[in-house]
Amino acid sequence: MEKFRYKKSLGQNFLKDENILKRIKDSVLVKENDLVIEIGPGSGALTKYLKEYKADLKCFEIDERVKPYLDKLKDDKTEIIYQDFLQVNIKDYIDKDYANIYVIANLPYYITTPIIKRIIDSGIKIKQMVLMVQEEVADRFTALPGNKSYGSITVYLNYYFKVQKLFRVSRSFFEPVPNVDSAVISLEALDTPYDIKDPAKFFKLVNDAFRLKRKTLKNNLKDYDFEKVLAVLMEHNLGVNTRAEELSIDIFIEIANRIF
Numbered sequence: 668m669e670k671f672r673y674k675k676s677l678g679q680n681f682l683k684d685e686n687i688l689k690r691i692k693d694s695v696l697v698k699e700n701d702l703v704i705e706i707g708p709g710s711g712a713l714t715k716y717l718k719e720y721k722a723d724l725k726c727f728e729i730d731e732r733v734k735p736y737l738d739k740l741k742d743d744k745t746e747i748i749y750q751d752f753l754q755v756n757i758k759d760y761i762d763k764d765y766a767n768i769y770v771i772a773n774l775p776y777y778i779t780t781p782i783i784k785r786i787i788d789s790g791i792k793i794k795q796m797v798l799m800v801q802e803e804v805a806d807r808f809t810a811l812p813g814n815k816s817y818g819s820i821t822v823y824l825n826y827y828f829k830v831q832k833l834f835r836v837s838r839s840f841f842e843p844v845p846n847v848d849s850a851v852i853s854l855e856a857l858d859t860p861y862d863i864k865d866p867a868k869f870f871k872l873v874n875d876a877f878r879l880k881r882k883t884l885k886n887n888l889k890d891y892d893f894e895k896v897l898a899v900l901m902e903h904n905l906g907v908n909t910r911a912e913e914l915s916i917d918i919f920i921e922i923a924n925r926i927f
């Protein structure tokens with residue numbers, strides 16, 4: 668990779684530590700009849716390890732300049748797709764009935780949330796995602812109610828997944844060295860999805876509840892039947908001045924099912 672010119676605009680910070688790469692691979696129990704999707708394989712540092720599962724592996728990379736490194740990893744189970752992941756229809760690439768589908772990636776940080784949303788919106792049944800993200804983002808995704816990082820994205824992800832921070836990764840393990848530290852997170856599909864009448868309305872309610880930081884629910888939910896919201900809050904010993912960041916996903920679900 669001596670002559671490779673990293674593109675900051677594509678989030679190109681390549682992971683250089685073999686122990687961390689191996690640790691990411693060992694975080695997931697993939698079997699041969701599963702599918703692994705990798706987004707942003709870069710020069711293939713993680714891809715090499717993902718191939719050890721001997722499962723089907725489909726890697727989406729936007730930058731064709733890595734072809735000389737990445738094409739060497741192609742074989743009958745490993746496909747490299749040179750496309751912008753945000754532009755592809757993922758379903759078009761899933762041609763078999765896989766036992767389980769995993770997403771494992773060191774993500775380009777500038778599009779972390781759009782990538783995750785795109786995967787969720789694709790409707791593909793993902794068993795687990797193990798992702799390297801910016802540490803601050805990992806903290807936001809895994810925050811508990813009451814924590815300053817807790818927000819609508821936390822609730823959104825917790826609706827689908829058990830979200831956990833697996834381990835921290837210092838910036839010094841990347842080339843070029845970014846100006847943030849990282850963390851590897853796991854998002855594991857919930858066995859029993861939440862029982863909600865209308866998920867789209869639920870997500871709108873959550874977004875509205877967090878709309879203005881430091882404002883109470885009463886302020887942010889002016890367009891809703893607040894009497895019903897308050898009734899749920901009171902059942903949880905919460906008062907009229909409660910803010911969205913104090914509510915667990917279970918309470919949000921209860922509110923949604925009460926008002927819709």
Ligand code: SAM
Pocket residue numbers: 677678679680681682683706707708709710711712713727728729730750751752753773774775776778
């Ligand atoms: N997996 C490699 C590693 O761990 O060293 C590289 C990770 S690097 C943080 C992110 C990679 O995502 C880069 O190779 C970059 O070119 C690629 N990338 C950026 N935007 C992308 C997009 N929209 N679709 C697919 N790949 C993208």
